[in-house]
Amino acid sequence: MTVQMIPGRAARPAAPLVLLSTCAGIDAALTAATGEVLLASTLPPPTASPLRRVDLDNIARGVRYRVLLDDRVRELPALALRLGQLADGRTEVRTLAALPADLTVVDGATALMPVERDSGRPAELAMFRLPSVVATAVALFERLWQPATPLTAWQADLSWRERELLALLSAGCTDESSAARLGVSVRTVRRMMAAIMDQLGARSRFQAGLKAANRGLLATHHAAGPDYAG
Structure with a gap:
């Protein structure tokens, strides 16, 4: 209607x-x-x-x-x-x-x-x-x-680091442990998460995880990944 x-x-x-x-x-x-x-x-x-x-x-x-x-x-x-x-x-x-x-x-x-x-x-x-x-x-x-x-002009795909972060948080990791796994600071993790929520149009971290999972955007493993400056 x-x-x-x-x-x-x-x-x-x-x-x-x-x-x-x-x-x-x-x-x-x-x-x-x-x-x-x-x-x-x-x-x-x-x-x-x-x-x-x-x-x-x-x-x-x-x-x-x-x-x-x-x-x-x-x-x-x-x-x-x-x-x-x-x-x-x-x-x-x-x-x-x-x-x-x-x-x-x-x-x-x-x-x-x-x-x-x-x-x-x-x-x-x-x-x-x-x-x-x-x-x-x-x-x-x-x-x-x-x-x-x-709704803003957003890119459909998340970067490898963003996908990995969502997978870690969805698995129950804290901001601190996720930052350690990714080699970034806790502040960077929180900044990344805010950007991901905005990109996916999510109003909470939980909703962001659901939306990413429904679109197949979560990383399927927790590899060490490249080093990133925090």
Whole structure:
């Protein structure tokens, strides 16, 4: 499910619900954005992007975007890199372990959400302008946004030393013993770990270990390795 929120000028009184069955109708709703678009999107296909051409055009003309995606997008290096490169002062991209729905809010006045159809017919996108519905959509987005992890342009692979450090810590080694095994200072170990967590989009050492293990990034043995200055 995808929701985009765009705050801006107050909307004129309008019908509380409009079904948008065409791309042109969706694009028209987004093109009207002047301030900010809030977009929450479940994981897209590996070759696709959650941002439409109209979204990229909006960003180019200065509309602020906050984009919220599923953590699994980080497992798609090419897509994660493209999205991370979008991050600047007016565009922020974050990821969360699980998103409950797709949502778009335009200028805080219009909410776009999928609506299920009867008899197995494909879902349509509903456009809501009812203030209470839009406010609920914005509140949901903000609640999900706060704990989400920023997505930046990061490299998919860790260095040998970073992989070895994660393996040592995952095996129960302390910072001190890991530093001794790697031939670096404890301060270097802690600096490396902070960089690894940032690179993997992890909020704790434990989560960093899980993410690295799931991606096959942990070293499979604890060799002495090259010498490093601490």
